[in-house]
Amino acid sequence: MKTNNKPLYYILFVAIFAILLPAAYLSGLLSINTISIWGRYFCFAIAALGIDLIWGYTGILSMCQAFFFCLGSYGIAMHLVLQKTSLPDFMAWNKITELPFFWQPFHNAGVTFALCLIIPALFAFFIGYVLFRSRIRGVYMAIITQALTLAMWLLFLRNETNLGGTNGLTDFKTLLGFDLSSAQVKLSLYLVSFAVLCLAYIACHRITRSKFGKVLQAIRDSESRVSFTAYKTANFKLAVFVLAALLAAVGGMLYLPQTGIITPGRMDVKASVEMVMWVALGGRGNLKGAVIGALLVNFLYSLCTSWFPDSWLFILGFLFVLTVLYFDKGLIGLVATVRQRIPGLHFKTSQTTNRYVADSK
Amino acid sequence: MRHFLRPGWILLFLLCSLRGRSQDSASIYVNQILQPSADSVRTNAIHRLVALRDPSTFPLLMAINDKKLYLLDNKAVTTDSKPSGDGNYRLYTVYPTYQLLQNSSGQPLLLPPGKLTAVDIPRADRLALVGIAPLLNLFSNDVQKRMLAYSQVGNLQDQSTLQLVAAAVNRETDENVQRIGREALYAARLYAAKDETNAKVYIDSIALNWSDNAATLLTSYSKEKAFSPAAGSYALAKASRLEKKYDNLQRIQNLFSGLSLGSILILIALGLSIVYGLAGIINMAHGEFMMIGAYTTYCMQLVFGHQAGDWFYVAALPLSFISAGIMGLILERLVIRHLYSKPLESLLATWGISLILVQTARLIFGDLTAVKTPQLLAGGWQVAPHLTLPYNRIFIIVLTLVMVLLTYLMLFKTKLGLQIRAVTQNRQMSACLGVETRQVAALTFFIGSGLAGLAGCAITLIGNVVPDMGQTYIVDSFLVVVTGGVGKLAGTIVSGLGIGFFTKISEAFFQAVYGKVFILLFIMLFMQYKPKGLFPDKGRIAEE
Known part of the structure; x- marks a missing residue:
């Protein structure tokens, strides 16, 4: 486990992904595609951090993180498409002669980056404001956000919305003048993603230990008591909801240039539940768990789909059920239990558990 | 007795001959087709029959056109287009009457095509029928074919064609086909009408008959073919009224599908x-x-x-x-x-x-x-x-x-x-x-x-x-539960119907997808006022 008092695990984690993997690529052991795939996993992990903040720490099950993720991706994708042509192909096929107004700002890279963050944040603010104001929580929140994702997915599927419909946006050439197909660019995108993941982790870590984070956890454990002590819980929830949306959007922004395609399939109901599942599997209420869960599930996904494609859904389904039934705290919790069971390791975990308990109190 | 009957026979004979020589000549040509002395005789006979346009010969011509003319005990017969079980076909006589053949026990006679002698008509002769194929189809026993035929018969200003169509409409049994046929007739007469009252009568008839494209027909009449502006505007008014009526019915239909979706x-x-x-x-x-x-x-x-x-x-x-x-x-x-x-x-x-x-x-x-x-x-x-x-x-x-x-x-x-x-x-x-x-x-x-x-x-x-x-249904039904209030029978019913109706109604105005977004916005707004659903618990049980 990597906790603050055990820097060894952090160093190991950073060493593997920041030095070992790139080194393996440079010495020819790994192909650039493998590197790129891990880069994508980091993007998922960034989004997972956001989910952990809102679900694991605040207890709000939001099913629309996939939608925010896609908002970030689509923003960048629109910019990349405009780099290539003045009018995207699919618009020409749909007999549209002029670029729609909402595409216009995406000509400029700076504006694009800003919009990729502002749009999801605004969306999250609006949704969160409406939902938290009427004290919608728990299951109701989950269902409504899921329905929202479904509705948005349907919207993005349409051709009239001018976002590429079912086929999404693809076939990008350059980003800020760099050729996206070149290995160097892919490697640097990988490193950037990793750096952003580390930064996001540190930031989230800080947040969870700040006063703000403590209030979030208090809301999770008993919202009514927090509001009785004169905290405006709705504002805290709104803030963390926007924060989670921003993290998802950042993940999406980095994800796009590495996959080279974004389709509405990334934000359907299935994808949004799956994102929540990464966190559940890794261990919610624990930032490390979120990162590990996202990396592990996606790694498993690429392994399984290439080895036995038919059974991936079975595996995922059983993972869902088993995690929920038996590993309530996810993988991190499992590791902790195993350590406690093995006497030789016992003294180490007692420290961490104490720490954890102290945190959440 | 015989003595008294004789005048009756004579009368009958007279009636038959009154029907004219066409009947006689038609039966001669039919015989020539079935047992031609030479190929040229058959070709000639077919051409003559086509020219005669006698509806009683249409089943035979249709059988030729469909390559389904057979001989059974020297009688010309044809079959259904589809077998009625186990590769056996029902049989019909084609001339002088079109009748289902029955066996001795009164059941339809079923035979495989192998038991029948096919009458071979060369392709060149069959081509002679192309011109009147739509007319033949008017008398087909396939509803779809008849329905299609009315739009294919061509120029109804030709009197003989018009008469044939009128005959077909008269013997039509299917309500929908009859409506289409009537429309074709009325339209032809409307185009031919040259005075106001006549035209109005036919415009009224078309509106009353109200087939699928009545409104389009009247609109195009008013724009292109009306002989006077008054008739044109009259037709246009009728058309718009029809369209309004149609829209209303469409709305009812939508409500009904909303009801079933809600169910x-x-x-x-x-x-x-x-x-x-x-x-x-x-x-x-x-x-x-x-x-x-x-x-x-x-x-x-x-x-x-x-x-x-x-x-x-x-x-x-x-x-x-x-x-x-x-x-x-x-x-x-x-x-x-x-x-x-x-x-x-x-x-x-x-x-x-x-x-x-x-x-x-x-x-x-x-x-x-x-x-x-x-x-x-x-x-x-x-x-x-x-x-x-x-x-x-x-x-x-x-x-x-x-x-x-x-x-x-x-x-x-x-x-x-x-x-x-x-x-x-x-x-x-x-x-x-x-x-x-x-x-x-x-x-x-x-x-x-x-x-x-x-x-x-x-x-x-x-x-x-x-x-x-x-x-595809799970998210919607969860929305129903959330809107109706959990565990509430009445709430489930009301919100289920509501969402069903709302979906279908908004589909009528926007596209299905926007309807869904709309519903969601509506529910989010609704939950601002009733966060616990339509019928929340009151008093102590309301506590969480």
């Missing part, structure tokens, strides 16, 4: 709502129980085969309830009972179950299967010329009514219902008072899943059976 949502949401209220379980696999019900229906269709007719559906109704219910019971025992009162966890676990079930169904049944609609439910109830309420949708509505009634009786009139309500209100207290809460929960789960299975059985009537069919 399905109610059927699914009913079980969902009861289970959530009682056990605090968000069952994302609920849609998959619906899928199980649908596949049970499909399996029944396979088991019963094609001979059993509608019985497979009758059997499928209870069986889909039971199979989905049992599946629900198994899952309850294995997984869900560990998750009582943990809604968010149960949401994830049941989502996993739904993934497994969908993938299993995909492996067993493949990607797309369909259940054929039972004969009894095919077609619809034609309320007005342009308003047909399909029987299958009516059936779904009735089924939902019955199930809602049964659920109501179960919940409020039986001991089990009393226990369910008690456990829903306060689990611990009920347990203290001796209610077997686990058993009650299991039974509730059985009933809830069974209702979903029944919904699946109903859905096979209006859609395909696909492995992930449950997932």
Whole structure:
């Protein structure tokens, strides 16, 4: 486990992904595609951090993180498409002669980056404001956000919305003048993603230990008591909801240039539940768990789909059920239990558990 | 006696000869076609028959055109276009009358084409029929062909064609085809009309007859072919009135499909709502129980085969309830009972179950299967010329009514219902008072899943059976539960109908997708005022 008092695990984690993997690529052991795939996993992990903040720490099950993720991706994708042509192909096929107004700002890279963050944040603010104001929580929140994702997915599927419909946006050439197909660019995108993941982790870590984070956890454990002590819980929830949306959007922004395609399939109901599942599997209420869960599930996904494609859904389904039934705290919790069971390791975990308990109190 | 009869014979003979020489010459030509002395004679005879345009020869010409002219005991016969079982065809005489051939016991005579002597007509001769093929089709025994023929007969200003069409319309038996035929006639007469009153009469007739393109026809008349502006504007006014009337009927039709969509949502949401209220379980696999019900229906269709007719559906109704219910019971025992009162966890676990079930169904049944609609439910109830309420949708509505009634009786009139309500209100207290809460929960789960299975059985009537069919309905039915208030029968019904109606109505104005976004916005707005649903609990039980 990597906790603050055990820097060894952090160093190991950073060493593997920041030095070992790139080194393996440079010495020819790994192909650039493998590197790129891990880069994508980091993007998922960034989004997972956001989910952990809102679900694991605040207890709000939001099913629309996939939608925010896609908002970030689509923003960048629109910019990349405009780099290539003045009018995207699919618009020409749909007999549209002029670029729609909402595409216009995406000509400029700076504006694009800003919009990729502002749009999801605004969306999250609006949704969160409406939902938290009427004290919608728990299951109701989950269902409504899921329905929202479904509705948005349907919207993005349409051709009239001018976002590429079912086929999404693809076939990008350059980003800020760099050729996206070149290995160097892919490697640097990988490193950037990793750096952003580390930064996001540190930031989230800080947040969870700040006063703000403590209030979030208090809301999770008993919202009514927090509001009785004169905290405006709705504002805290709104803030963390926007924060989670921003993290998802950042993940999406980095994800796009590495996959080279974004389709509405990334934000359907299935994808949004799956994102929540990464966190559940890794261990919610624990930032490390979120990162590990996202990396592990996606790694498993690429392994399984290439080895036995038919059974991936079975595996995922059983993972869902088993995690929920038996590993309530996810993988991190499992590791902790195993350590406690093995006497030789016992003294180490007692420290961490104490720490954890102290945190959440 | 004979003496008196003789004048009668003479009269009859006279009548026959009055029908003219065409009858005689037609029968001569027919004979020449069936037993030609030379190829040229046959060619000539066919050309003559085509020129005669005698409706009594049309069955024969049609048989030639379709290459279905046969000889049976030296009589010219033709067959149906499709075999009536085991490769045997019904037979019809073609000349001088068109009649179904019967065997000695009064049943239709069935024979395979091999037992008949085909009369070979060369292609060159058949080509002579191309010109009057639409006319022939007017007298076809295939409804589709007749319907199509009216638009193909060509110029109705030609008197002889007009007469033939009029004859065809007169002997028409199918209401819809007759309407199309009448329209063609009225239109021809309207175009020919040269004075105001006549034109108005025909415009009125067309409007009254009201076939599918009456409005378009009148509009185009007013724009291009009207002989006077007055007639033109009269036609235009009629057309717009027709269109308005049509739109209104369309709206009723939409409301009706909204009603049936709402019924399905109610059927699914009913079980969902009861289970959530009682056990605090968000069952994302609920849609998959619906899928199980649908596949049970499909399996029944396979088991019963094609001979059993509608019985497979009758059997499928209870069986889909039971199979989905049992599946629900198994899952309850294995997984869900560990998750009582943990809604968010149960949401994830049941989502996993739904993934497994969908993938299993995909492996067993493949990607797309369909259940054929039972004969009894095919077609619809034609309320007005342009308003047909399909029987299958009516059936779904009735089924939902019955199930809602049964659920109501179960919940409020039986001991089990009393226990369910008690456990829903306060689990611990009920347990203290001796209610077997686990058993009650299991039974509730059985009933809830069974209702979903029944919904699946109903859905096979209006859609395909696909492995992930449950997932298209699950989010909607959760919205129904949320809007209606958890565990509330009345709320489920009202919000189910509301969402069903709203979906269909907004589909009429926007496209389906925007309708969905709209509904969502509406529900979010609604929850601002009623965060606990339509019918929230009051007083103490309202506490969380």
